[in-house]
Amino acid sequence: MQQEFLIRGTESNEPIDTSTMTCGLLVLSLTIAAVQSIDTSQCIAPLGMESGAIADDDITASSSFDSGNVGPQHGRVRQERNGGAWCPKNQITTEPKDWLEIDLHSVHVITATETQGRFGNGQGQEFAEAYILEYWRPRLGKWVRYRDLKGNEVSEQIKFI
Incomplete structure (x- = not known):
C-alpha cells in the first residue's frame, strides 16, 4: 500500500x-x-606565539604591571625579552579577573596549550597555578568557557615537569 x-x-x-x-x-x-567530524591527529603545527607569527598587536590583556617590560606582547613561551612574561597590574587572586587574549583572526582547532613562569633573568618565581580557557562565539556575541565532552567546565591545573 x-x-x-x-x-x-x-x-x-x-x-x-x-x-x-x-x-x-x-x-x-x-x-x-x-x-x-574533524581529524585532530594532524593538528600538530604551532599557532605562532613562540615564533612571532602571531603579531604583538594581536595579543591584548586586561591590564599590565608595566606594559613595556611585562605587557601582553611578552606573554610568549621561551622568550627572555624584558621581563620575560606578561604580568597583570594587580596581584593575582583565586578569582579569575585578569585575562590574556590572542586574536587568531580565523577559526582554529586548539589541541594543546603551553605555559611557563616568568624568566626574570633567572630570578623569576612567578607562574600561573591554574588558568581557564574561553573562546569567542560570534553568533552568541559572548565568550564561552571551554568544556570537556561531558559538558564540565575545564580549569587547567599546571603540571610541573
Whole structure:
C-alpha cells in the first residue's frame, strides 16, 4: 500500500512534492555530519606565539604591571625579552579577573596549550597555578568557557615537569 503525502505551503496552499524534501534533508544531514567530524591527529603545527607569527598587536590583556617590560606582547613561551612574561597590574587572586587574549583572526582547532613562569633573568618565581580557557562565539556575541565532552567546565591545573 503506497501512501502519498501532500504538504500545503503557508502562502499559496499549493501542494509540495515531498520527494524533493527527503533528498534535501538527506543532503543537509550529510553536510552536518561532515562539519562535525574533524581529524585532530594532524593538528600538530604551532599557532605562532613562540615564533612571532602571531603579531604583538594581536595579543591584548586586561591590564599590565608595566606594559613595556611585562605587557601582553611578552606573554610568549621561551622568550627572555624584558621581563620575560606578561604580568597583570594587580596581584593575582583565586578569582579569575585578569585575562590574556590572542586574536587568531580565523577559526582554529586548539589541541594543546603551553605555559611557563616568568624568566626574570633567572630570578623569576612567578607562574600561573591554574588558568581557564574561553573562546569567542560570534553568533552568541559572548565568550564561552571551554568544556570537556561531558559538558564540565575545564580549569587547567599546571603540571610541573
